[in-house]
Amino acid sequence: MSSKETCGSPRRFLPAVAAGIALAGFFPKVAHAQSASGEAACWQTIAPFFSPPPEFAGELGAYRSPLRFADGSPVETPEDWGRRRAEILQQWHALMGTWPPLITDPEVEVLETQRRENFEQRQVRFRWTPNEWTTGYLLIPDGEKPRPAVVAVYYEPETAIGLGKEYRDFAYQLARRGFVALSLGTTEATAARTYALYYPDIDHAEVQPLSMLAYAAANAWYVLAQCPAVDSQRIGIVGHSFGGKWAMFASCLFDKYACAAWSDPGIVFDDRPSVNYWEPWYLGYHPRPWRKRGLITEENPARGLYPQLLAAGRDLHELHALMAPRPFLVSGGSEDPPRRWIPLNHAIAVNRLLGQANRVAMTNRAEHSPNEQSNAQIYAFFESFLMKTSARD
Numbered sequence: 001m002s003s004k005e006t007c008g009s010p011r012r013f014l015p016a017v018a019a020g021i022a023l024a025g026f027f028p029k030v031a032h033a034q035s036a037s038g039e040a041a042c043w044q045t046i047a048p049f050f051s052p053p054p055e056f057a058g059e060l061g062a063y064r065s066p067l068r069f070a071d072g073s074p075v076e077t078p079e080d081w082g083r084r085r086a087e088i089l090q091q092w093h094a095l096m097g098t099w100p101p102l103i104t105d106p107e108v109e110v111l112e113t114q115r116r117e118n119f120e121q122r123q124v125r126f127r128w129t130p131n132e133w134t135t136g137y138l139l140i141p142d143g144e145k146p147r148p149a150v151v152a153v154y155y156e157p158e159t160a161i162g163l164g165k166e167y168r169d170f171a172y173q174l175a176r177r178g179f180v181a182l183s184l185g186t187t188e189a190t191a192a193r194t195y196a197l198y199y200p201d202i203d204h205a206e207v208q209p210l211s212m213l214a215y216a217a218a219n220a221w222y223v224l225a226q227c228p229a230v231d232s233q234r235i236g237i238v239g240h241s242f243g244g245k246w247a248m249f250a251s252c253l254f255d256k257y258a259c260a261a262w263s264d265p266g267i268v269f270d271d272r273p274s275v276n277y278w279e280p281w282y283l284g285y286h287p288r289p290w291r292k293r294g295l296i297t298e299e300n301p302a303r304g305l306y307p308q309l310l311a312a313g314r315d316l317h318e319l320h321a322l323m324a325p326r327p328f329l330v331s332g333g334s335e336d337p338p339r340r341w342i343p344l345n346h347a348i349a350v351n352r353l354l355g356q357a358n359r360v361a362m363t364n365r366a367e368h369s370p371n372e373q374s375n376a377q378i379y380a381f382f383e384s385f386l387m388k389t390s391a392r393d
Helices: 036-050 078-096 170-176 187-191 209-225 242-253 305-311 317-321 338-353 372-387
Strands: 109-116 119-129 132-141 147-154 180-185 230-240 259-263 328-332 360-364
Touching (some): 036 372, 078 242, 078 305, 147 209, 170 372, 230 242, 230 372, 242 317, 328 338, 360 372
Parallel strands (some): 147 230, 230 259
Antiparallel strands (some): 109 119, 119 132, 132 180
8 A cells, every 4th residue: 555545534522432332353454445466566575574584494303382272282263272371461460460441442642633645643642551641643544435543552653654764654654555553651650761661660560561561452442442533353463673562562452453563672581681571561570779771680580470471481472472363563573583483383372273374474683773674564564464454364
């Protein structure tokens, strides 16, 4: 789809529109057409990345298979997987802390509106946890038909709308391509160097902060779903680094997201400095004073849930499996090199059981930072899976 195509119209949506919200199913259904040539070009861009290189094909490593129940019995049918999926989700929520009730009928306040290129940019405010409000940016392309949409998450919302570092402007670029985009970030927490969300408060958190970020993104889904410009069955999520972790947990733990792209978050546990799930603002929360930031050492050990997860042999490939059969892309850089296909093969195995192919993709670059090519691959992924279903399936 070219950036000149238009569909969907900007309309105010306060109070909330609650009716007609449907679950994203096994694959997003699309009501409007996309040019065959444009669709084919997008798919050709991304298709090669759904297959691991030969040296990693079928390699499962030492990761515990998601296709075994907690009691060790095998998952052999799609019906079995439904029960196993519920078991994984229940176990991780029990470990990380149970979410508060979702805010499914949000009130969205439009603070400011401005015109940019082929879309309207609205600064919006809404409650994303029971006791916290956030301010972000909603970008709505011109036109009348309901659009696919993508949530972009980062340290603050300005970067994704083009007011920050280069090649992190996901919301802006997607809006130019015809997607409704909602850009969100943890501005105040980032300024305080606490980064994440803490419920009910930072000194008494009952949910691991990274899971609480996922909860907030789940509530953001409802903000988009009630927007008249959005097709609620076609909402994805994207983020880089910190935002990549956030997008990964949100899409894995909340199945209404139709697809997701995770840019170099570190998709499994590792001792690399940037794959730092042990920090208190991710999965290592403990009451303050917090451990000194940095690598785990005898003098500066990990605390909280993270060391318990390692001791129990758990890893994030279990969460990846929760995506099946929804598609996802790992836009890998220095933290997610090609060997990450080993844990990703477990998600491929789950999809195979469900009779699905082309659901798990990874691209690779040398550097952590996104670049023009890696972002083009991300946009082609969203255009392929949210703009129109295809005969490729």
